[in-house]
């Protein structure tokens with residue numbers, strides 16, 4: 001399986017603080033059937049001042065550590081980009097590392113605030129699309145506005161945004177509200193991929209299989225594999 005959203009790099013955001021913890025997460029990812037992980041540290045104004053160049057450098061260093069430790073996990077580097085006007089200048093300056101490609105477009109993992117869907121978010125999405133960048137909205141099932149009503153997502157779906165739902169949410173790790181919303185989104189056929197959004201071993205481990213098998217009960221076995229293997233592979237341009 002391929003994990004398109006996880007925080008495995010040490011000391012760069014609210015993921016693992018040390019190399020040792022990061023290696024533990026990577027071992028767990030491999031043991032749970034993940035072969036490729038796109039590491040997606042936060043880029044968040046005022047909190048996490050990460051940029052493409054520093055993320056790629058750290059990911060290359062961590063890949064060497066994985067190889068040295070005999071952990072068979074292949075890394076790619078991207079970012080989870082918090083919605084902000086700064087995104088426009090980041091894009092202009094080439095600071096945003098993309099998840100991969102969707103047809104001829106670049107795919108950017110876009111995080112909305114957890115509390116609400118900001119007014120004007122669709123305008124930023126329109127601007128991104130004009131630049132040839134297709135946003136993939138991270139974990140919509142945990143956004144409070146969207147938990148109240150999936151109608152809040154409609155403008156983004158109409159614009160053609162991709163959706164990443166958290167595998168653990170489908171499996172019930174984030175409570176009933178997030179699980180119910182994740183199931184709604186799967187039932188509507190709006191979900192592009194499931195990803196772990198792994199941060200640590202306790203609350204958010206790097207696992208996809210519990211979510212995949214729970215999703216299979218809703219979307220069927222074939223589509224459940226599309227969510228964790230075939231579609232992520234297409235996005236990162238990898239053989240399955």
Ligand SMILES: [Fe+2]
Nearest residue numbers: 005007080197
């Ligand atoms: Fe994340």
